[in-house]
Amino acid sequence: MMRNGRGIWLAELVPPDPERPARIATVRQVAIFNEQFSEARRRRGGDDPEKLKAVWVNLGLTHPGLLALAPGLDFAPGDFAAFREGAPARAPHLLDAGPSGPDHWVVGRADQTIHAVLIVAADDVDDLRGELDTMRKRAARHGLVVVFEQRGDTLPGARAGHEHFGFKDGISQPGVIGFHSAEKENPEERAGHPGTEMIAAGEFVLGHPRHPDAGGDTAPHPHPAWMANGAFQVFRRLSQDVPGWWSQVTTRRQSLPEDDPMSEDLLAAKLVGRWRSGTPLALAPERDNRSAQDRSLDNNFDYDNDREGHKTPRFAHIRKMYPRDAQFGDDRRRIIRRGIPFGRPFDPAAGRGRGVDADRGLLFNVYMASIEEQFEFLQQTWANSARFPGNAFGDGRTDGPDPVIGEDRAPVELRRPNQPDVHLDFRRFVHTSGAVYAFAPALSTLRQLAAGAL
Ligand code: N7H
Numbered sequence: 001m002m003r004n005g006r007g008i009w010l011a012e013l014v015p016p017d018p019e020r021p022a023r024i025a026t027v028r029q030v031a032i033f034n035e036q037f038s039e040a041r042r043r044r045g046g047d048d049p050e051k052l053k054a055v056w057v058n059l060g061l062t063h064p065g066l067l068a069l070a071p072g073l074d075f076a077p078g079d080f081a082a083f084r085e086g087a088p089a090r091a092p093h094l095l096d097a098g099p100s101g102p103d104h105w106v107v108g109r110a111d112q113t114i115h116a117v118l119i120v121a122a123d124d125v126d127d128l129r130g131e132l133d134t135m136r137k138r139a140a141r142h143g144l145v146v147v148f149e150q151r152g153d154t155l156p157g158a159r160a161g162h163e164h165f166g167f168k169d170g171i172s173q174p175g176v177i178g179f180h181s182a183e184k185e186n187p188e189e190r191a192g193h194p195g196t197e198m199i200a201a202g203e204f205v206l207g208h209p210r211h212p213d214a215g216g217d218t219a220p221h222p223h224p225a226w227m228a229n230g231a232f233q234v235f236r237r238l239s240q241d242v243p244g245w246w247s248q249v250t251t252r253r254q255s256l257p258e259d260d261p262m263s264e265d266l267l268a269a270k271l272v273g274r275w276r277s278g279t280p281l282a283l284a285p286e287r288d289n290r291s292a293q294d295r296s297l298d299n300n301f302d303y304d305n306d307r308e309g310h311k312t313p314r315f316a317h318i319r320k321m322y323p324r325d326a327q328f329g330d331d332r333r334r335i336i337r338r339g340i341p342f343g344r345p346f347d348p349a350a351g352r353g354r355g356v357d358a359d360r361g362l363l364f365n366v367y368m369a370s371i372e373e374q375f376e377f378l379q380q381t382w383a384n385s386a387r388f389p390g391n392a393f394g395d396g397r398t399d400g401p402d403p404v405i406g407e408d409r410a411p412v413e414l415r416r417p418n419q420p421d422v423h424l425d426f427r428r429f430v431h432t433s434g435a436v437y438a439f440a441p442a443l444s445t446l447r448q449l450a451a452g453a454l
Contacts, residue, residue: 005142006068006115007452012138013059014443016451022443025056031179053123055131059446060233060438062086065115070454077222082371083232086110087435094379095407100432107148107237107434114147117235117438119365148434150237152340152363164240164341164360165268168278172299172322174199174334178208195300199334203369205231205442210369211331221369226454229442231336231367234375237434238405239361242346245429252424270414271403271426273316274298280318285311308415309399314389315412317404320382323389333382335366335374361430371437379405386411405430 014022033054040049063084066073075084082090088102088110096102102109120135122128139146154160163169175182175190175198182198183189190196202208202220207228209218246268253264265288269275275288282301284293302324306312312319323330343360344353352358368374382388383402390397400412408428413421441449448454 004068006144007450009138009142009144010069010446011450012142013057014446014450016447016453018444018447022446023057024059024443024446026443027179030056048123053127055120055122055127057131057135058119058121058440060117060119060235060436060440061449062114062116062436062438064113066439066449068115069449070452073226073454074224075227076224078224078227079222080232080371082376083437083439087234087236087437090376090437091432091435093376094432095384096432096435098408102435105237105432105434107150108235108436112147114436115144117233117436150342150363150434152342155341155345159345162276163362164242164343164345165245165272166276167272167274168276169339170337171274171278172196172318173336174203176201176204176336192296193299194297197331199331203332203334203374204336204367205229206369213329213332226445226448227439227441228445230445231369231440232371233438233440234335234364234366234368234371235434235436235438236364236432237342237361238364238430239359239433241429241431242360243356244427248427248429252426255424256422270313270316273312273318281312281316282306307393308417310415310417313412313414314397314399315386315401315403315406315410317383317402320388320402320406321378323382325389328389328392333374333377335368335378337364337366339364339366359433361433367440383407400426403428 012023014024033052037049037052040052041047061069063086087108088105091097091100091102108114118135120128120131122131136146155162155164159166161168161170173196175193175196177198178201180198181191183191188198190198200209200211200218202210202218206221206223208220210220212218249264249268249271253262253267256262265275266286269281269288273282274280275284275290277288277290278295278298279288279290279293280298280301282303283297303312303319304325309315309319322334340363341360342363343358346354346360348355366375383406386398386400386407390399398413401407401410403410403412403426406428410426410428412424412426414424415421445454
């Protein structure tokens with residue numbers, strides 16, 4: 001039976017009766033809609049279909065949040081240390097210190113108790129306002145407090161789909177076995193998405209076999225039955241200093257000899273691993289041949305023929321995050337990224353709130369089966385470490401940390417054929433301004449929680 005305001009609030013979002021529709025979207029509903037949307041857009045020659053609009057609600061619960069709904073809830077046989085301890089306690093492992101330290105966060109600080117992360121996504125701004133209004137009233141009615149609210153938006157006009165530094169985002173996502181269909185000729189690849197590897201569902205949701213490790217083991221992560229089909233969620237509010245980033249690119253370019261052929265654009269692409277348009281350096285190492293490039297091939301590459309990092313540096317953000325090389329066991333490190341920019345684009349001529357006076361960045365929001373083995377590993381062991389992948393390649397070379405999200409003051413080694421290596425120091429222009437670790441339960445579990453049955 002429902003015991004408190006929180007339980008009643010949850011029951012309004014997710015009625016315990018499975019016959020009654022829930023306000024929380026399932027992954028499958030969203031996937032079907034996205035498929036229809038893409039199809040309609042194709043039919044309209046690339047324009048968004050006006051009639052096809054939706055509002056989606058997603059709910060993640062923190063460790064204290066789950067316990068508030070179901071006191072004494074049993075997590076055995078899992079450990080879930082990162083989730084239990086929470087994001088601020090884990091910050092030192094991730095080198096979130098100084099301006100990125102948890103005391104400065106606007107959300108997720110140790111002195112804020114957060115129970116839930118509610119995401120409301122809509123195609124239409126009035127629909128969004130309407131849904132938020134309903135959500136706020138419902139929360140107030142049941143004595144819930146909105147600790148923090150953050151608006152996120154796709155950037156306007158030609159910047160749509162790009163993040164604030166100007167790079168196209170959301171190009172590479174894992175294919176999920178049993179959810180996406182595989183290519184008939186090559187079942188390891190997602191149908192219609194060349195280069196997109198199919199990964200076992202157990203890497204993203206609990207209760208399913210994992211991607212085989214080096215010894216062939218596919219055992220799912222240990223978890224209690226109520227966690228099956230749920231995913232861990234890492235939310236990070238990452239502030240970006242856009243002018244700082246680009247002025248650094250300019251000054252570092254200027255530190256190279258005048259006759260060096262490296263353009264500022266190429267240097268920026270070397271830091272990310274893709275040109276601003278999204279074209280990967282692996283396929284276009286000298287200049288962005290976007291018009292000649294088939295967009296569907298933007299993911300169809302690996303770094304096997306570029307061991308030295310002459311095309312895509314070994315420190316480049318996308319290479320650090322997904323080395324596309326089985327020897328790193330990266331199939332077990334993938335994450336499903338569902339981020340969106342916050343703040344208005346940097347455009348100082350447009351007046352207040354558009355220049356350095358305003359905060360802007362990425363609402364980094366990702367899903368996975370293990371926070372420690374996926375998000376934290378990527379940040380700590382690959383992004384922050386100057387010695388990855390040199391140490392793993394066994395050539396002992398130190399290439400530098402990830403210059404986008406890695407440790408501040410990243411000294412990186414730029415390697416090019418027939419030229420001496422160039423050593424460049426990069427400050428980090430992304431800082432953490434909030435973080436919450438949550439768990440997004442399956443709908444059936446939310447119904448049980450709402451019924452007070454767990
Ligand atoms: Fe990254 N950026 O603009 O530089 N990211 N990222 N990221 N990121 C990616 O390939 C960026 C962050 C990953 O599959 C692209 O889809 C920025 C964190 C992963 O080849 C661009 C921030 C973590 C991938 C950026 C930021 C990751 C990826 C290319 C912070 C995890 C896929 C788009 C403000 C710890 C790699 C694409 C692959 C891609 C940027 C954060 C991880 C442009 C600005 C914290 C796994």
